[in-house]
Amino acid sequence: MEDRQVRFDRRKAMAATAAMVAGAAGIGASAALAAPASRRFPKGFRWGASTAGYQIEGNNVNADLWLMEHVKPQTFAEFSGDADDSYHRWREDIAVMKAIGLNSYRFSIEWSRIEPTRGQFSQAEIDYYRRFAEALREAGIEPVMTFYHVAAPRWFAEAGGWLNPDSPDLFANYCDRAARQLASIIGVACTINEPQVGLTYRTMPQSQAYFGKLDEAQEAAHREAARVTGSARFVTMNHPDIKGMTPQLMAAHEKSVQAIKAARGDLPTGVTLNLVDFQPANEGAKHQELRKAAYGDWLEVAKRSGDFVGVQTYRQVRIPGEGAKLPDLPDMPYVDRAHLEEMIKQPQALRNTVEYVHQQTGKPIFVTENGLETPDDRSAPGTFRRSCLSFTMRWMRAYPLWATCTGR
Template identity: 30%
Template sequence: MRKFSSDFLLGAATAAHQVEGNNTNSDCWAMEHMENTCYTEPSLDAVDHYNRYEEDIRLMAKAGLNAYRFSLEWARIEPSEGVCDDQEIEHYRDVIRCCRKYGLEPVVTLHHFSSPIWVIRKGGWEAESIIDDFARYTHYVAAKLGSEMNYVCTINEANIGLQIAAIGERYKRQMMAQMSKNQADAGADSTDGAVQMGINLQKMMDNQKAVLEENKKIFGVEKVDNFTSMRTAEGDILIMRVHQAAKAVLKELCPHLHVGLTLSLHDMQVVEAGGERFAEKEWEEEFTHYLPYIMEDDFLGVQNYTRSLFGADGALPYPDGCEMTQMNYEFYPEALEHIIRKAAASFKGDLIVTENGIAVADDERRVAFIEKALDGVSNCIRDGIPVKGYCYWSLLDNFEWQKGYSMTFGLIAVDRATQTRMPKESLEYLGSWRQ
């Protein structure tokens, strides 16, 4: 084992909506409680991290970690347009100071998928108004908390909507092919597994008509353009403009801050002749076309879980008999090193692995995954690539969006009946990589 230096940020990550509980002013909460919901269950109290954050931070420190990546919840901080809740911003100040108390560097994300309901009513993440709305929220956060932070991710997985749109189109083509063969089951599970978040794509597609009517009742619009909706090309660039506006606010108010965003990245591998053009096109859509908007960022948050395979006719399924995770990803920790090297070839700022992990029941496999992934990070650092940190996803077994509580990514298990924390061996193993 090659241990990391003392200044390397070694930690774990969470997202507010997935762990805090009772995020009642958010679009996700509203969608979880719809009659025609795509969520398998509602988040409810989640794992009560909102109240138990000190216990969770203390467990990280005890294991030897020195960083915690977490998100602020916009829907808590600005529950109504233009009206911010000072009590909620003080809550997040307490979380940041708790990190400092236990020797952890807070890596703060301003937006991790969930948004205030009022944002969606205005047109969501496809409306020009999102630029000024997010900049105002960012200004409030920076003015209140800027002196308490060093690292800020503006937006989590800025490319997720475009990925979901592409996979939605692929799913439609699969459905047409299956129907032509008179097969009722379109095999949607394999398609769901191609995007690095918990979605139920088949249910999303099947429910579209019913959802439009319910959307009008709840959001006042038929088409809900939340952050993880199937994004248009114009909306994709709009996200970049939002990021740049937020970064400008942060740098103006707090020049000391290290600012970046995070991207969901797959290890694009060509395994058959002729697959090169498909892999190059996917990488351009997933990464390269964002470079003009992020090249001046202080760091890039790299998020990777698995690889994608390509042949002469395009995307290929995972190899027969390969080990799969609960999320229907291939168990392939080697992907992280490949992605770091490929990103570093174009992006010349610092890199922080802001998410990397697996959902499995067997914690020994999690340990094996972490070992291989961190070997890859060490290799990159040895070769001079400026990787400044690694945050495992996730700290806790939590609410995996539309998949609910069935996906166990965590370093810590939670009995949700009592909210009792049960650290796994993988938590201590991750901490053992620090000198």
């Protein structure tokens, strides 16, 4: 689940730049989607939902994003405030999960709560997350824990965030402390959520035209945050310098895997990646090059470090080439074919990215995020359901899979 409170919303940025590419590719529509075959899921198949702590818990005042909400220029559309108050209402959340038949739940523990000051760890907060995980177990729901989902402690951002050469060790130390007390109760561990999402966005054709003003605003907001805190630089995951952060993020993933596995060697541990399904719109399209540029290096990291890869796919973007035009995309239920931002939400994108990631890494694939973003609930019975079911029914026997087919 992404940080949807950011005014320059990363999902909207993806949709906007992808729509420009789709327009250049001449996306149309043709045959309707075929309904998935009627099959039963195997025993033990994981059906779950994913959330991010900062978005749902509320009042995470020690987080870097909390400060960023209150500086100018504002890059957030609204304050997070109480959010869903899931921090206090988690028993209700678990009851809802159980009622709708989920058997897995991916959630994040919040670094800024557990280590509010550098080197000072809160036993009370660790105990809180342990009680939550135990309550999930009691309800028959497997806890899937993400150690870092966008929000970091304010002190970490004041020290330069992921641009700080020490950041991998700081993160691994936090993972070590948390895992020693939490690893025994959870079923799956995810290290960092979408560490390459900024790279993916900026790889897309025509994206620089879109990101120019957005990056300027983010840089200004981060400078103001540094001034307010009296730090040399204040860096969050929304900072435009994703290329500068990437080496530290990669090292942090690898070191955190070691820390978590040291606490419990048999605990499945991996990274969750944002993956756009780049496909050719014309013969000769360089979509393979875009895949490598957007997430190829991270797939190499995931191949050598971790037990699985978490796939998070929402879009298919067709890349123009110089050759003959390829067949149009199929019709999307309840979507006007002229609405390019909606047409790129193709359900087959999930199958394509899972297949590609497994081919590149040889690792088991967990679908840690997938769904349909729409204000129109009529879309759910069509596009959304087919997105989840057509993929899982076809591939569930090929790869170990954990599906989170929930709209966000």
